[in-house]
Amino acid sequence: MTHEPRLRAVQNLPHALEAFDALTAALNGREPAIFLDYDGTLTPIVDRPENAILSDEGRAVVDALARKRPVAVVSGRDRPDVEKLVGIDTLTFAGSHGFDIRTPDAGVLALDGIGDFTALMDEVERRLKEGLDPIPGALVERKKFSVAAHYRLVADEAYPIFRSVLDRLLGAVSGLKEKPGKKVFEIQPAIDWDKGKAVRHLLGTLNLDDAGHAPMFFGDDVTDEDAFKALQEINGIGVLAAPASDGQSGRMSAADFRVDDPDQVLDLLRRMTP
Ligand SMILES: O=P(O)(O)OC[C@H]1O[C@H](O[C@H]2O[C@H](CO)[C@@H](O)[C@H](O)[C@H]2O)[C@H](O)[C@@H](O)[C@@H]1O
Numbered sequence: 391m392t393h394e395p396r397l398r399a400v401q402n403l404p405h406a407l408e409a410f411d412a413l414t415a416a417l418n419g420r421e422p423a424i425f426l427d428y429d430g431t432l433t434p435i436v437d438r439p440e441n442a443i444l445s446d447e448g449r450a451v452v453d454a455l456a457r458k459r460p461v462a463v464v465s466g467r468d469r470p471d472v473e474k475l476v477g478i479d480t481l482t483f484a485g486s487h488g489f490d491i492r493t494p495d496a497g498v499l500a501l502d503g504i505g506d507f508t509a510l511m512d513e514v515e516r517r518l519k520e521g522l523d524p525i526p527g528a529l530v531e532r533k534k535f536s537v538a539a540h541y542r543l544v545a546d547e548a549y550p551i552f553r554s555v556l557d558r559l560l561g562a563v564s565g566l567k568e569k570p571g572k573k574v575f576e577i578q579p580a581i582d583w584d585k586g587k588a589v590r591h592l593l594g595t596l597n598l599d600d601a602g603h604a605p606m607f608f609g610d611d612v613t614d615e616d617a618f619k620a621l622q623e624i625n626g627i628g629v630l631a632a633p634a635s636d637g638q639s640g641r642m643s644a645a646d647f648r649v650d651d652p653d654q655v656l657d658l659l660r661r662m663t664p
Contacts, residue, residue, distance in 0.1 A: 473492075538577075540574045587620065628644060
C-alpha cells in the first residue's frame, strides 16, 4: 500500500528547540539514529560549493554525538568530497544523493540496481561543460552518480540560456532524471533511488531497523523531502533546517519539526548528545 505523505506548511512545523519535549515524546524512549545532510544543514549555503566548510565547532559537535549515537551523513555531494569536508572517519557516508554509500565496517556497499553509470555521467558532464562553460557564473560539479549544474552566480538575463542547455541535454540523452535543489539542477541516472531509499537501506545495513531506534533525518532542501517522507512510513522524525519564512512562501514539507538554520541544527545535536 502506498503511503500518502503528510505535508505541512513550513511555518506550521514546531520548532524543535522550543518544542524539545514534543521531540522527546516522539522518540518514545527509542535511541535516535541520526542522518545528517551537509549543505544548508551542517553549513550555511554559500556562493560556491568549495566554500561550504564545516566549522571546527560543528565537527566537534557531530563527533561528540557520534561517540554516543549512530550517525550517518547523507549528502548530494560526491562521497569522497563530503567525507573530506566532514573529516570524521568513524561515520557512515552516503554521497551522490544516496547512490554511493560507505560504512566504516562494510566499506562501499553494492546497491541492487545501481550499476556502473560512469559512461553516462561522463557524457552528461561533457555536454554540460560544453554548454555551460561559456555562461559566466555557471558551475558544473561532477559527482560519481550525478552532475550538478549550479546557477547561483548566473545573472538573471543568462538564466534562459542556462536552462536551455539542460533541456537540450535531457532531450538528447536518454536514461536521465533531473532533480532541482537550491539554485542547482542535479542530473542523475533515471533509476528509482533517492535519499529516502538510501536511509531505509542504511537502517537495515547498520542493524538500526528495530523498535529500539528512532531514525531522525536533518535536512534543508527539496531532495531531503524524500528522506522525510521515507521516515514518516517508519515512525521516524524529520527535522527541516529552514526559517518559518524564508521567501519560499507556501513551501510544504514532510518534516515533523524545524529549526532556523545550521547553527540551530548544531544546538539541537548538542542537546541530543547524552
Ligand atoms: O545534500 P546536501 O549535502 O545538502 O548537498 C546538496 C548540494 O549542495 C551543494 O550545493 C549547494 O550548496 C552550495 C554551497 O553552499 C551552494 O553554493 C549551491 O548553490 C547549493 O546548491 C553541492 O555543491 C551539491 O553537489 C549538492 O548536491
